[in-house]
Amino acid sequence: MSAWLPSAPCTPRACVETPAAVPARLVPRAVLRLTGVALLLLAGIALLPLGGRIPAGLVRRWCRWIVRAAGVRVRVTGATAVPTGGLLLVANHISWLDIPLLAAVRPARMVAKTEVRRWPVAGPLAARGGVLFIDRDRLRALPDTVARITHALREGTAVAAFPEGSTWCGRAQGTFRRAVFQAALDARVPVQPVRIAYRLAAGPGRDAGATTAAAFVGDDTLLASLWRVATTRGLIAEVEVRAPIPPGGHPDRRSLARSAQPPEAAPAWTHTVLVA
Template identity: 75%
Template structure:
């Protein structure tokens, strides 16, 4: 467990719906093939990634999620231009392309992800900021790097809960990363992610928690019928409206489940 980030109590056995069997296996194989094709297209574009229009990146990100069999519904205003700290609750590996569908951003990730096959190389080439969560002394340096990126006009994406949760349970936003937004004088854009079935019932199938393997989580998503990812872009928090990182983190924390949403979805791509 990290010395400065929490571990969620959620585990695959206790919290996550098992993958469907039978015909679902065929569905999963077809979807994973589609995801692979979309990812390969992204790999081809990586060398010129900085020159690819943001609109195309957002569409590609949504296509990754859709190829896995997950419908995407986006609610709320567009994220602001210029330097901005994008923050969201953390449930699944799907959260990363969903956040990019709101606005392409440099993501923060634990150093272990760098070792993942394919995904680790992709993350490194995409400009992910890797952090060593077991070194408390590294935290100020990480915050300084984030502030520099924000001052340069980049969007930085963070999951401040510090760990993935199943979706029914939820963590508290840790305040350290919000110092970067205060130091850089940039807005914070909160985003709330929710996964549901087509019936409207909450689903934990996309969760990537505890000792779950990435492959098991990806397979479970691809095998599940009727998954919907709801992305709620909440009102932006402007610079100077909160005096410290504690109050800023509290303001960005997602509201309780069931809080009102905008009546009409607003596409971001």
């Protein structure tokens, strides 16, 4: 394991709450949800040639629509204003849902592993959308990756990254890796920390509480994760936009990464098996 290729101990079998067999009467709803997600992604691909001519507000709404289409409600709290211009947007990483949730805070060029290029539908969308791909197997490629991120930030672009380097189930979280924060220091731009969590809504026969149903970890497949999200009842994505960290306040990337790291949550975990 390298500093650029961290691994999380989370696995689907050990960490993820798996829904019970979905009743046949609820299957059409789940299929409809996934169809809605696919159609929104395809619409995004079709509109990509318009590039920066698409209003940022429309992009944010489109990202929320993707999450809502999957049957997930969104709650955004915290800072009401996000800096304009060059900005490093960072968040903890639990699910594929984190990507549209982070873009809903502010549209940005994503930093993603090269494997994302091979994902169906989402891969072409990412490539055409200006994603900054990183080769996590080659540590020697790290300086060039940091230089490309720095260049984008200096041009006034927002860049979004998940500095944990791997997805975690949400019960525990990883440490923010320092490399991407060097780009913010070099470009002298603010850092916008965001904390993402997933909960279940209270309802008949169940209590509200944090859940791992949205987690996309270990050897989990994207299709399995999509189906689990679409069939989980009362799933809520909570997005906490923390205060931005202005440039010049931290002497090195270690200090900056530590300041941006979200506090470890201590939720009342529930293992209730739910279906939509």
